Every structure is written in C-alpha cells, then in structure tokens.
Amino acid sequence: MGRRGLAIIAAGLLAFAASGCTSQKTGSGGQPADGGKIKVGLVTKTDANPYFVALRDSARAEADKAGADLIALAGKFDGDNEGQVAAIENLVQQGAKTILITPSNSTGILGAIKNARAKGVLVIALDTETDPKAAVDATYATDNTEAGRLQGAYVKAALGSRTAKVIMLDGTPGSTVSEQRHNGFLAGIGLKDGDAGILGGDATNGEQNKAQQVTENLLQRDTSLNTVYTLNEPAARGAYAALQAKNLAGQVVIGSIDGSCQGVTDVKDGKVAVTVMQFPKKMAAQGVQAALEFARSGKKPGGFVNTGVAVITDKPLPGITSQDTAWGLQNCWG
Template sequence: MSRHTPTLRRTVAVATIASTAFALTACNRSGSSDSGSGGGTKTVGVSLITKDSTNPFFVAMQKGAKADAAKNNVKLTVASGKQEGDDQGQITAIENSIARGDKGILITPMSTGVNAAIEKARKAGLFVIALDTPPDPASTVDITFATDNRSAGKLDGQWAAAQMAGKPAVIALLDLFNDKIVSVDYNRDQGFLEGMGIDVKDPKKNGDEAKTGKYTGGKGGDYTIVCNEAGQGAEDGGRSAMEKCLAKNPNINLVYTINEPTAVGANAALKAAGKTALIVSVDGGCAGVASVKSGVIGATAQQYPLKMATLGMEAIAKIANGGEKPKPSPGLDFYNTGVALVTDKKADGVESITSDEGAKICWGN
C-alpha cells in the first residue's frame, strides 16, 4: 500500500484527533467498568434505527455497530423504516425500544415527524443520539454524531464553481424530499449554493433563492436554477427527478445531488437524453468513490458512518455504566465526525483527496 499524501494525512489526522479525543471519554473496550457496581460492565440494551436497510450508507452503519457491539457489552437491536420517508416505521422502532427497556437509541431521524416519539423515549430515561441527520431542532435529541453537512455541501459548491471557471451555470438541484423538512437535506443543498457563491434566503429552506443571478465562487459568472426535485435518496428517484429537470431545460450543465445513488440515477437520465453535466454529491461510499474514479461523479464529500455508529454506541454504554455524557465539538451543536472532498480534478483553494485515496478509507461495497 502506498503512503498517504500530505493532504490525506491532514484529513485522516483530523478524524483521528476527533476519535482519540472522544475515546478518552468513551467506555473501556476491554469490558472493565468504573461504575461502582462491583464486577464487570453491565450489559446495555441499545437500538440502532436507520432510515432504511438498503442504502449502502445505512448498511455500513449497521454492520459497524453489529461488529462493535460485543466489545462494549451491548445488546444491539437494529431496526429501520421500510424506505426513506417511512416515519411510522421509525416511530414503531422507538416505541419497541422503550418497551424493551433499552438504555439508549441511535437514530438517523427520518424527519420532524419522529420528534414526538424521540421526546417520549427521552422522558422514559433513554439517552438518544442522532446519527448523520441532526434533528430540527437539534435539542430534540441528547446529542448528534454527524458530518458537518453544511460544510460538505460547501465543499461541493466551491469545487463546482471553480470547475465552471466563469461559464454560465445551469443548475439542477436533486434534493431528498419535497414534502418533509430534514436538516441533512437543506444543509447540503444550501451549503452547495453558499459554496457556489449564490445568496440563499432562508438557510433552512430549499428552493426559495433567486432562480437567476450571479455566482461569486471561482471566477464568478451567471447562474440559472432550473429545478429543485426530490429524488428520495435513491437511484430510480434520481433518474426520474433528472428527467423532470431536463424537461424544463435541456441545457443543464451542473447537477447537485443529495447522495450518490441519486447521482447515479441522474447520470443515467443525462446519458439517455444524450446530455452531459458536472455532477457533485455527498456520502463517499466505496461505490460513490468508484463513480468519481470513472468520471460519473465529478466530486463527492466523504463522510464516515461507521465512526458515527461505533462512537455513539460506546457513548451510551459508558453513560449506562455511570460515565460522563459526550459533548459537542467546539463551536457546533453536534459532535463532528469529519468530511473530505474526493475528486480527481483538483481545484485551487479547495482541499481534497483523490479517488484512490478515498478508496482506502471508504465504506460499503
């Protein structure tokens, strides 16, 4: 294996420092306990509730938690919605966790529709940690372990503006939902626009910015926003959303996508229409990194779901055994698990790693 480049070392170093700092306050992986109960660490019931069990991001999160559960003496229950948008599936899983007497819940909250169930769990004494998707408001849970999704979107936008090099940007925004408010959705979308140098109005609302104007990122230029379409975070949704956008304007040359399955679907629609466009995305799974390598995706912001799940589980196990609660990262209202832009087309002033480097630290198949 080749040595990491200086850029990758900096990226990994940030993640390592964050992990090490947290590990100093996390539970002892050897199974010993300072809970004062006289003996070993007690078994702790924890539920991991993801949005679905098919998205590679959530599959990686589940696998990582399962692999790490025994090290922390955790009895782990894994549950999820049937698909993106299944609030009731998550609500049922939360209620089951309360009924089992679990000590904590790790959840990627579907939307504000699950807030009341989370509050019920906390009132019942469970420590609730959101993973990947900070709830709105953030105080709905005890703490969130997540990527800084705003920063992830900004990296995409800064890179895209540099690549446009002053040319008119005809933009399609392929979001997660159009009927639910999810922080990861608006933070990535609005972060992308901010990175492009496009003024946003309500930073927590997609689609209310001016549809035409000037972007100030890179060399600056004119922009037109053709559409905000919901792809539901899935490949087929991304394809249908892109088809709708192309029907509005066939000259789209820049596509932002909420995640990599959406990006793959968007590329399929573009290819079928005989069109090409620069595509940016977020996630950094191994399949997504391979899409960067092949040129399907121009750049993707890589996040680390396994770290979110394992650190969250360690935190609940520690708390259940009398330890301290985790604290947010400095200057944020959540615990930041890191992000790195993966691209093979480096842009001046935008820190990134190559697809080969990203493949060494990616997740999923």
Template structure:
C-alpha cells in the same frame, strides 16, 4: 398444625434436621429470586438500539455494520430497526416505542423526519434513554442528547466551491439541476442543498428551506428519495424543464448514479454536465475515478455508529453524556472532498486515497 408438646431424643434431632433443611431451602429460593431479578436488570441495561431511515441504502448498511461490530466488542445487545422508505416517520416511532418497552439504555437514530419525530424522542429521554442522532440533526438539534454527524452544510459547501472553481467564468451562466431528498426537507436535505448554494455563490433566502431562491441559474428542485431510481426520474423531469443543464447537484451518490443514467439516455454523458454529490461510499468514489461524478464529499458512517455505541455504553455505566465539538452544536465526524481534478483553494484528496477510506 404444630403442637405445643415436647419432643424427646431422636424425635428432637429429626425435627432440627427438618427445620435446618427448610431454612437452607428458603435461603436458596430467596437467592435464586435475587439472582433472577439482577440478571433481568443486567440484560435490560445491555440493550441498545439503532434506527435508520431505510434498510438497503449502502450508507445505512455500513452504519449498521459499524454498530453491530462495536456492540459485539462492548458486550451490548443491539436491536436494529429501519423505515420502509425515506420519510417513514411512523416506523421510527414504533421502533422507539419498542426500545422503551424493552428497557434499552439508549439508541442511535437517523431521523426520517427531523421535526415530526421530536415528541417521541422526548418520550424516550423522559423514560431515561440516551438518544444520539446520527447524520441528520433534529429540528431543534438540542431535542436529542447528542448528535454525531457530518457537517452537512460544509459537505455541500465543498462541492459547491469545487463546481464553481471548475467552471470558472462559466459559473455565472451555469444551469443547475438540484436532485434533493424529500418534500418535507429534513435537515440533512436543506443543509447540503444550502451549503452547495453558498459554495457556488447563490444567495440563500430562508436558511432552513430551499426552493425560494431567485437565482436564474437554478433549473429546479426534484425529489429523489435518496435512491437511484428516484434520481433518474428526477433528472428526466429536470431535463424537460432545462435541456441546457450544465451542473447536476445530488443529495447522495445513489441519486447521482440515477441522474447520470438520465443524462446518458439524453446523450449528455459527454462531460458537458458537471456532477457533484455527497457520501463517499466505495461505488461513489469509483464513479469519481471513472468521471461519472466530478467530486463528492466523503462522510464516515462507521465512525458515527461506533461512537454512538461507545457513548451509550459509557452512559449506562457512568451517566455521562457525550459532548459536541467545540464551537458547534454537534460532534463533527468529518467530511473530505474527493476528486481527481483539484481546484486551487479547495482542499481535497484524490480517488486513490478516497478508496482507502471509503465504505460500502
């Protein structure tokens, strides 16, 4: 306890020195606590996320590389996550929960299930995170703050128009095998499929569902998981149903590569089956040059991911959210048809130019 007595002389000087040092120490401690709190808040503000469907698909590998490069440039701390397989909604839910807990400012996601993930997306947005969807729009699309994607319907339509134009009169009697993505038919799946149908001249029934068509030219729809082994298995199944197949539509280029292996094993790698796809990765464009794939619609994952990182950083600084392409519900990152056998009336570039723009 402090006494109420008076101090004299040197005792008073000593006491003033002690109290002065105590006040300095208190100020230093308070300043350190404030700095620590600010550093923690600043660190949390720097966290951004990228969640893809899977780890190994070249499209998602390149998307991750694009996000990493842009995040580093902007000084952001990027956390990346991926599902165990295409359709793995549970892993994506867990990833979003982790980002919310980490205090992230936002994240970009390629949803495996465009409907099932919506409640968790809402939870993240309610917590103040900016949510940007890449490649595969949510259902409904406005469940996210923004969507950066290829116009997947247009990408499908381009290869459908090209296939129809290439076949000419034979298009009316074509036999078409559809190598689709997944049984739950996420948006990217049905949009590409239905886009191809429109381009080829097949009557679309429910625009958000495939498999309900009445067109006799359709051999069937089989799921590939967007993977090469899935593409081979799917095409083997369809060849049993439809040995006279003349067109093979594929959800992406890995599925196309697998489907082609099935055609080759069946002795149908002689050009009698027209193969079309979507992606525009370097291996796929090389397959176009080699004649394995007739045409592919190229999309741009690096652009999607980089734009997402920029948008989240801007949101963290200003609160401003990105806007869609005028006349659309999403920002269109573009799609370009690549083929060495152009069709009149269908805009395209050749594989030489496609290889300059490709990824993976």
C-alpha cells in the same frame, strides 16, 4: 390433590420461571445488575440504503467488541416517521438504555424521543440533527451544510469562466439533511433559490431511479445545463444515466455527497466530478462508545460532534483541499 390441581401448580411455576428469564434489572446508568448484556438500540431511516447498512454494521461491530447487545430497527422507507416512532417505543419496552437514531423527520420524532428520555433512556442522534438540537442528549453527524458548500465550491471552480446553469436533485421534502445540503451547495456555488442560474429541480428521496426520472423530466424543458447538484450518490448515478442517454454527460459537472466505495468508483470512472465523503462508520462507533460509557458510569455525552468530511476527486483544483480516489477507496465511509 387431583391431576387438575397439579396441572395448575405446574403451569404457575412455568409462568414464574419464564418471567424470571425475560425480566432484567438494571443498575446505575443502565448496566444490568444481574450481569446481563448492555442493550443499545439503533433506529435507522431505512435498511435499503447502503449508507445506513454501513452505519448499522459499524454500530454492531463496536457493540460486539464490548460484549453489548445491539438491537437494530429501521423505518420501512426514508421518511417513515411513524415507523421510527414505533421502533423507539419497541426499544424502550425491550429495555434499551440508550437509543441511537437517524431521524427521518427532525420534528415529527420529538414526542417519542421525549417519552424515552423521561424514562431514563439516553438518546443520541446520528447523521441527522433533530429540530431543536437539544431534543436529544447529543448528536454525532456530518456538518451537512459544510458538505453541501464544499460540493458547490468545487463545482464553481470546475466551471471556470462558465456561468452556472444547474438542476437541483434534492432529497425527501422536509428533511433536515436535504435542506442543509441544498443550502450549503447554493452558498458554495454562489446562487440563491429563485436565481436564473437554477434551471429546475425536484425531490428524489435520494433514490437512483427517481433521480433518473426527475432528470429526464427536467431535460425535456431545458438541455443547456452544465451542472447537477445531487443530494447523494444514488441520485448522482440516476442523473448520469439520464444525461448519458441524451449524450449530454460530457457538458455537465456532477457533484455529490456520501463517499461510498461505489460513489468513489463513479468519480474514478469520470461519471461524477466530485463527491464529499462523510463517515457513518465513525459516527456509529462513537455513538455506541458513548452508550457504553453511559451504561457503565452514568456519564452522558452532550452537544454536536462533527465527524468530518473529505472532498474526493481526481481533478484537484486550487483552493479546494481534496483527496484522490485511491485514498477514497481505502477510506470509504470511514
């Protein structure tokens, strides 16, 4: 046989060997039949927000502890539905048998989730519910309506006899989390959209710089406010910077939601009156645990699992169960 024939045979053997290394047979429930690692996919809204970094790191730690392989992908920005769709398709191709996702668009992602589940992939929502909720197998998340309500109830109590004059710093338009927190806050403070007590508001995408700009724009129209609702702590920092520049921070009660160590420090320093802590580390760890159980036994989780909240303030008020910032700094993001 000539050199050319030998080269063809050798190339074929190499291709066969390579394909044998990358293919992975799976047994019942997704456990690799050849003893390989369980693959768990994670798709977050973005890698830029520290909240999702903490969620991802917790998921990775839980997977590493069990000897599983976490494949973490993310959208390019909060609201990047197309990026999340591509990430789900990528993870299915890589052989992930469970995908954990924090949906940027609770309806836009449904087609990709449906396709993944049709191929036997367990899909769990973290942090943000899909619409409808039954589009995923289970959800591990904060009750965002309740988080908003607690923020509103605290602010109302802090205002005392003063009539609320509030500006609303919301998140990304169309976001389920943004809508739930917005509506919860209004219920807690006792207002409705369109009431005279709402001086204005705008979307901030949860970004500090944008929140500062939005607050500056609103202050050009009216400086009589005494309350700022913020979707999250970066937005709260932006609002505080704008108010401080106008020497108005002392007259305003700023409330927020998240519970990062930085956010708790802002409460400790008096920049923010209250923050409602949520627990992304807990939701990520529980999601990975469910994924591992599915891989080992085929058992699926179901329904909505509320991972809880805690009101953090150094100025406790009657009727509001809260923890101080010392506790908050010990338990940031759970």
